[in-house]
Every structure is written in C-alpha cells, then in structure tokens.
Amino acid sequence: MAMSEPFLAIDWGTTNRRVYLIENGMVRHTERDDAGAAKISDFEREIAAIRQRHGDYPVLMAGMVGSSIGWQETPYVPAPAGMKELASTLHYIDERTAIVPGMSWQAPDGRCDVMRGEEVQLLGAHAAGLVPEEAVLCQPGTHCKWAWLGGNGVERFVTAMTGELFAMLRQHSLLRPQLGGDVADGDAFRAGVAQGQHRDLAASLFGIRAAAMLDALSDADAASYASGVLIGADVANRMEHDKVGRVYILADVYLGTLYASAIAALGGDSVLIDSHETFVAGISTIRELQE
Amino acid sequence: MAMSEPFLAIDWGTTNRRVYLIENGMVRHTERDDAGAAKISDFEREIAAIRQRHGDYPVLMAGMVGSSIGWQETPYVPAPAGMKELASTLHYIDERTAIVPGMSWQAPDGRCDVMRGEEVQLLGAHAAGLVPEEAVLCQPGTHCKWAWLGGNGVERFVTAMTGELFAMLRQHSLLRPQLGGDVADGDAFRAGVAQGQHRDLAASLFGIRAAAMLDALSDADAASYASGVLIGADVANRMEHDKVGRVYILADVYLGTLYASAIAALGGDSVLIDSHETFVAGISTIRELQE
Known part of the structure; x- marks a missing residue:
C-alpha cells in the first residue's frame, strides 16, 4: 500500500x-x-x-x-x-x-x-490535534508569524519583524552599548511589555537610551526591557485588532516563555506546542x- | 551697556x-x-x-x-x-x-x-514670536523631538528614533535591497502613512518585503513608502495621545514637507518654521x- x-x-x-x-x-x-x-x-x-x-x-x-x-x-x-x-x-x-x-x-x-x-x-x-480548528497561532522568531486558523485552514496571517528589529537595535543602533546583556522574563522584561503595549516603538526605544542617561535603567536590564518593548508591541497589536484570547505558541521554551509572559501581561493566555x-x-x- | x-x-x-x-x-x-x-x-x-x-x-x-x-x-x-x-x-x-x-x-x-x-x-x-505660548512643536531628524510648550516653557517632550530606524532598515535589514531609492512626498509616501497610522511597525515593515514578493510595490516606491510608514506611525502616536491640531515644524524643507504631508493626512495641520x-x-x- x-x-x-x-x-x-x-x-x-x-x-x-x-x-x-x-x-x-x-x-x-x-x-x-x-x-x-x-x-x-x-x-x-x-x-x-x-x-x-x-x-x-x-x-x-x-x-x-x-x-x-x-x-x-x-x-x-x-x-x-x-x-x-x-x-x-x-x-x-x-x-x-x-x-x-x-x-x-x-x-x-x-x-x-x-x-x-x-x-x-x-x-x-x-x-x-494540538489546536482546535479555530485557533490563533504564534510562531516567534526573526520574523514572527501570527496565523488565524479556521474552517478554510489559514484564514489570514501577519508577520512582524520583531526579532529582526531587536537584532538590528542590538548591533547597529544607539542602544548598542546597552543591549549586550541576556534577555530573560522578569521585572525588566515585563516593564518593557507594559511600555510596548502603547505601540509607540520609535519613542519607547529612544526611552531606553534616555533611561540610561537618567540612571533609571541598568545595562543589565536593558536588553530584557528592550525585548519586552518589542514583543509587547507585537502582542498588543495582535490583541488590539483581533480580541485574541488563547494563543498557541510554536516555539522553543526560551522564546515561547517570553511571548507567553507578554500575552499573559496583556490579558491573554497561551499554550506552548512543539513545532x-x-x-x-x-x-x-x-x-x-x-x- | x-x-x-x-x-x-x-x-x-x-x-x-x-x-x-x-x-x-x-x-x-x-x-x-x-x-x-x-x-x-x-x-x-x-x-x-x-x-x-x-x-x-x-x-x-x-x-x-x-x-x-x-x-x-x-x-x-x-x-x-x-x-x-x-x-x-x-x-x-x-x-x-x-x-x-x-x-x-x-x-x-x-x-x-x-x-x-x-x-x-x-x-x-x-x-x-513664531509660535504661541501654547504650541506643539516637532523637530524631525534622526531622533525626532516633539515638544508641548505652555506657561512653564517645555511642559513635556517625546523623542522618537524615527530617522535612526529608517537608516538602520536601509542599511542593515532584509528591506535593504528595496530601500535604495529616494524618499519623496507622493502617493507611495502617503500610502505608507496610511499604513503607519496603525502603529504596527514591525508588521507594516515586513509588509514591504512581502509586497515586493507579490509585485505589489515597486523598488522605486519602496523607500518613500517605508518612510511614510515610519513617519506615519510617529505622527499617529502623537495625535492619538494628544489631540494635536496644529504642529509647528522646525526642519529643513525636505524633512519638513514629509512631516507636513503626514500630519495633513492624519487630520492635523502644520506650519514650517526656521530652526x-x-x-x-x-x-x-x-x-x-x-x-
């Protein structure tokens, strides 16, 4: 056969x-x-x-x-x-x-x-069998994919260059000296998410530089905060437009945990599944x- | 004396x-x-x-x-x-x-x-004597400054790294091959402003790459469109939060014209003044x- x-x-x-x-x-x-x-x-x-x-x-x-x-x-x-x-x-x-x-x-x-x-x-x-027929899926990464599944399969999707923006800021922006540290879920990341939800990236990112000038953000926390701003804006945009409830995240534990934290902070919930x-x-x- | x-x-x-x-x-x-x-x-x-x-x-x-x-x-x-x-x-x-x-x-x-x-x-x-005591001022550039003047002088201000993001995208992002052209006010710039007002930068920027893949945006227009997205998001954020009516722009004619066009497209008006x-x-x- x-x-x-x-x-x-x-x-x-x-x-x-x-x-x-x-x-x-x-x-x-x-x-x-x-x-x-x-x-x-x-x-x-x-x-x-x-x-x-x-x-x-x-x-x-x-x-x-x-x-x-x-x-x-x-x-x-x-x-x-x-x-x-x-x-x-x-x-x-x-x-x-x-x-x-x-x-x-x-x-x-x-x-x-x-x-x-x-x-x-x-x-x-x-x-x-990991997600229902109607589901919102998120695949974080350099180019983070968000997809809405339904009776027709993928009904629509959005790609956000969240990871690429972070890498660029880390390597090429005025924030470079601050962003050498590790990114982890925690207070700094969640403060970044709260800022990111305003969806005012260009201003929130400059704020990271200003916060260093004013001794309001340590260099040890800046990378986590910046990641929170970018992921927070990404998640907030999806939730703003689409009344997202549960998000199924296809990611490794590292990125998956960051997105899950941002989704929870912005009022959704999430399930991590294996890609x-x-x-x-x-x-x-x-x-x-x-x- | x-x-x-x-x-x-x-x-x-x-x-x-x-x-x-x-x-x-x-x-x-x-x-x-x-x-x-x-x-x-x-x-x-x-x-x-x-x-x-x-x-x-x-x-x-x-x-x-x-x-x-x-x-x-x-x-x-x-x-x-x-x-x-x-x-x-x-x-x-x-x-x-x-x-x-x-x-x-x-x-x-x-x-x-x-x-x-x-x-x-x-x-x-x-x-x-170029602006009234209460006024919203915008100084476009690598780091675009927006200031609210009032009885106490500068009441508050916001910096958006709009110009720096554009330069980074042009030099270091996946959009690089598309963004070599000139930026000018026109249909492509204004289409970018309309997209930028969603304040969903990471997604709108990836859309530029996708539009090239789908033959929906010519390389000749891409730089103007991308600039429109960034400036549109910057202006929309200021207007969203602050009910901006008239904006006094301190800039050369080139950048001043782009910001004036975006402000007009999003329902404000502007006056260009000499910095x-x-x-x-x-x-x-x-x-x-x-x-």
Whole structure:
C-alpha cells in the first residue's frame, strides 16, 4: 500500500535544514544541520546525498527551498488556504520530488504578507490535534508569524519583524552599548511589555537610551526591557485588532516563555506546542493528500 | 551697556557645529562646519580659535558639547522648564564661557526622555514670536523631538528614533535591497502613512518585503513608502495621545514637507518654521537672562 511507503520530509529554511524519514506518520530518523538554502548551489546533488543517507524515497520539501534563493521558485498560494490547496499546488521537480508552495495574504488595507514553510507547521498543529480548528497561532522568531486558523485552514496571517528589529537595535543602533546583556522574563522584561503595549516603538526605544542617561535603567536590564518593548508591541497589536484570547505558541521554551509572559501581561493566555511535531503532522497530511 | 556687548553662540551637535556672532539679538556673522563634539578632543583650543576668528567675546554653547562625548557633562534640567530655568542652571567653564544644560522628562508611565540643544530652539520658537505660548512643536531628524510648550516653557517632550530606524532598515535589514531609492512626498509616501497610522511597525515593515514578493510595490516606491510608514506611525502616536491640531515644524524643507504631508493626512495641520532663527532667539534670550 502506497500510504505506508516511507518518504523524506525536509524543512529547509534559509540557514538551517531538518530532514525527517517518515513512515506512517512516525519519524523513523531525523537529522538537522546548517545546510540552509542560502548556502546550497547544487540542490540536485544535495537531494541525492540525502537519499543516499536515508533511503531512496519520495521527497517533500517546504520552506525557503521554494524561494528565489532556493532550488526553484514556487508561486504562493493565497490565503485562505488549507492542506488541500497546498497538496494540489505542489511544485514538482520530478515525480518523486516536490516542494510545498508558500502562502500569501493581502489584508483589506492592502498590507501584503508571505510565508514559506511555516504554513506546514501552522496547519500541522491542527492536523496533530494540538489546536482546535479555530485557533490563533504564534510562531516567534526573526520574523514572527501570527496565523488565524479556521474552517478554510489559514484564514489570514501577519508577520512582524520583531526579532529582526531587536537584532538590528542590538548591533547597529544607539542602544548598542546597552543591549549586550541576556534577555530573560522578569521585572525588566515585563516593564518593557507594559511600555510596548502603547505601540509607540520609535519613542519607547529612544526611552531606553534616555533611561540610561537618567540612571533609571541598568545595562543589565536593558536588553530584557528592550525585548519586552518589542514583543509587547507585537502582542498588543495582535490583541488590539483581533480580541485574541488563547494563543498557541510554536516555539522553543526560551522564546515561547517570553511571548507567553507578554500575552499573559496583556490579558491573554497561551499554550506552548512543539513545532517539530507540527511539521511532521503537517507534511504527512500533505503527503497523504498528494497520493 | 552690557546687553549690547556681542557674544558668541554655538549650536554644537554630535556631527556639526554652528557658530553665531550675535549683537543685540542680530546675527552679525555665522559659520557652520563639521567639527561636531564627537570629533573634538581639545575644546579649550577650539574655543580659543573661535574667539580668534570672531572676536574675544563671551561664549554660550548648547548641544552635545554638554554631554559625555562633549567638553564637560552638564546635568539635565527636568521639564517642565523654560528659559529662566535654563539660564539659572548654566554650566560655567569659566566666567565668560558657559554651556546651556539639556532637558529631561519622565512621563507618568515611567518612560524617560532627554535632549541637548533642541531645548534652545524649541523655547526660542516662542521667543522669536513664531509660535504661541501654547504650541506643539516637532523637530524631525534622526531622533525626532516633539515638544508641548505652555506657561512653564517645555511642559513635556517625546523623542522618537524615527530617522535612526529608517537608516538602520536601509542599511542593515532584509528591506535593504528595496530601500535604495529616494524618499519623496507622493502617493507611495502617503500610502505608507496610511499604513503607519496603525502603529504596527514591525508588521507594516515586513509588509514591504512581502509586497515586493507579490509585485505589489515597486523598488522605486519602496523607500518613500517605508518612510511614510515610519513617519506615519510617529505622527499617529502623537495625535492619538494628544489631540494635536496644529504642529509647528522646525526642519529643513525636505524633512519638513514629509512631516507636513503626514500630519495633513492624519487630520492635523502644520506650519514650517526656521530652526536657525529659533536658535538665535532662544540663545539670545538665555544670554539676556544670564546678565
């Protein structure tokens, strides 16, 4: 029976890659390395090497491998879209090798959004039984994804470059001398969240510099406070517009804890779920629909 | 009569310096160069050279010359504060050479703010008769200052690092390839303002990247749009919290036009005023109060 044939699933991002050998929805083997799409020029050879290591099985890929820096650029599927839409618009390299398309969204106010790879995890969260059909999901990171799931799959989504802004401020802004410390949930982070909820980033961030001048914020606390400002603004924007109650967070414990703290401070609650499990459930569902 | 004795006023910022020879409130001579405080190590020699060029007169300085990167660090005068408070807390290097202190503000929510040099121009705008006693002033730039003037002088103020964020995005973010173009007032800028007024910077900025992916924004328009988002968010935050009607803008025509356009789009109106004139009026008033 074809359904039981193993396949190779690859979550292929810009900087990292994770390969799963999946059989009947179970992961038989997995490997993770830093061979992200940005580093690879000969994708064909990479896939051949992966098949040599893990078995000569069909390959289903998602993520930046389908972007202009990847193997072949696949068109985005416009949201609302679910598993069926993804499975029916797979981009085939050959009959045993396919890329899951990314997803796009244009909000009523004209704002555009795109994602590549996250759609598999977001939809996979419901496929794995970890979130109800209607749910708000948050995937923190360099580009934090927020998605609203419903009867049509991903109904809409928003990406906030929260993590990238933090990294830029840390490396390139006038706040650089203050932001060398660690970020942790605590009083300074939560004070930052309270400030961030005003959604006045450019002013709240300058306030960090001024607070140092006025001895009102120690350098040990500044990174946590700044992270709180950025995450607080991100969460406040989602809650302002969308009456968010429970948020399902797909993240590691570190970032997940920070977002959970901000969500709680702003009146929501959250559940942390595992993003590897959701990817496996998502890509397995697409594989089933493919056949 | 001492009042008619000329004096040398120096608007001494981080990267630039402007010297004015002032007599009876009139500028007899002025020079501008890039000998900002960050470049100078021997301030005593600089002042001697300035006196040699322009005359051996009393010197009154304002700006970053009074900061930790300047000649001597002067304490901030907490807002609300006006000309009298500045004049009575001058920092004297010697009896003929003084630095105007900067100003600080701590908002009720704990947010801190500081300025050095702008306080002279802001208060000078009223001294010059260019703005009424109660007025909202905006000084766009790397760190955009907004000040509320009233019976006590500067009642409070906010700095937004709007210009710095734009420069960082242009040089260091994923938007870099899109933001090489010129910024001008026009349809793209105003579409950015409309987006920016949601005050959801991290998401609106990612939307610029996504719009390029979806062919919804040309690279020629992206810099204007991004500037509109940032300035729109800055203006919207000020108008949201403060019912701003008329804003007096202290800026060159380029930046002044962009802020005026954003203020008009968000329901306010504005008047552009000259920041050199305001500095001269401000520093002359402090000089009069000094004697």
